[in-house]
Amino acid sequence: MSVDSPQSEVFSDTYVESRTKFRDAAARAGWTLSEYPIADTGPDGITLTVDAASCGDPDARRVLLVSSGLHGIEGYFGAALQIAALQTITPESLPAQTRIVFLHGLNPYGFAWYRRADACNIDPNRNFLLPDDSFDRPAPDYRTYDRFLNPNGPPARFDTFRWIGAAALLVIGPKRLAQAIAAGQHEFPDGLFFGGNEHGPTQQLFAAHWHEWTGSADQVFHIDFHTGLGPSGSWQMLLDTRLTPEELQRLRDWFGHESICNGDPKVTYETTGSIGRWCRASFPERYVYVCAEFGTYDALSVLSALRTENQAHRYCTPDDPAWTRAKQRLKEVFCPAAPQWRQTVLSEGTALIDTAIQRYLARGF
Secondary structure (H helix, E strand, C coil): CCCCCCHHHCCCCCHHHHHHHHHHHHHHHCCEEEEEEEEEECHHHCEEEEEEEEEECCCCCEEEEEECCCCHHHHHHHHHHHHHHHCCCCHHHCCCCEEEEEEECCCHHHHHCCCCCCCCCCCHHHCCCCCCCCCCCCCHHHHCCHHHHCCCCCCCCCCCHHHHHHHHHHHHCHHHHHHHHHCCECCCCCCCCECCCCCCHHHHHHHHHHHHHHCCCCEEEEEEEEEEEEEECCEEEECCCCCCHHHHHHHHHHHCHHHEECCCCCCCCCCCCCHHHHHHHHCCCEEEEEEEEEECCCHHHHHHHHHHHHHHHHHCCCCCHHHHHHHHHHHHHHCCCCHHHHHHHHHHHHHHHHHHHHHHHHHCC
8 A cells, every 4th residue: 555545545433434444445455354243232233243354375374463453442543554454465466375364353342332442341452361360360459549540420521630640650650550550450340451250252252263364374473453552653563472582583673673572661561361472372383473552642641541431431321422522532542633643653554564474474483
């Protein structure tokens, strides 16, 4: 794709619009489409699906998996990159014995309802617990902040969260505060970053169909697009699994040493129940997962928007102006409307996908 194309061609205002654009772009490119419905419905009772588009060799030795919308609202950004990339990638352009799979909207409920979480308030990227993990894990650090993060009532038109949050950052420190709040918790079902009391619909669907997408591959490189962490318009590949020295060096050679964040202190917290760790532990061969994180707003703005949206979703109805304000604010902090931001991330994001195709599919890890 030329990033000079109109942004309206790839960015969307609703989940249905994004899904339609994704399906149309995949069909035009000659990719194979599959859809996987979930039990929950979207606005006006619409059926919600995870959509997969694939091209290349079904028996490929190397598979590139590109996913969007694991945190539902972040799908507005990730899907735009996928739709843009579909305009240039054809099955004939791939190296032999390789395959690409795009997964659109891994959390379609959050995508459709302008939420980060799913219908049960589960954060899917805190829900991929391994067999030896426990859903009964207490959250003593999070417990300290739950009442502050989750007021019992609809959001106020004006509140003091940013001032209180700024004070907390000064007293406690950003790394310690982020670890306590965002690492994932299983104790407060209505709270932020809730990892669930059991595996939720996204984890179950992904686990059930994973091998359809990866097939009999010897290697899988999985790029999962996210937003909300880091300076606006910048990006990093965050690693939450231990890679071999060879794998780590390949990533640095391909994408730049400064772009690979492997235990860097700039990553302010470690999560539990992440999809990357589950994939790495479950795949019998070589699986490299990266979270491609694109920055939007400062951390307090993002957390404030998450807090307000959670209040509105719990205590307001869709015809309430407070509900609409909270949802649109959350969409803005995870997918800013500023043309310059969108132009920058489209250019950087599609280049990232292109590099993965040219370097990884051509030679592997």
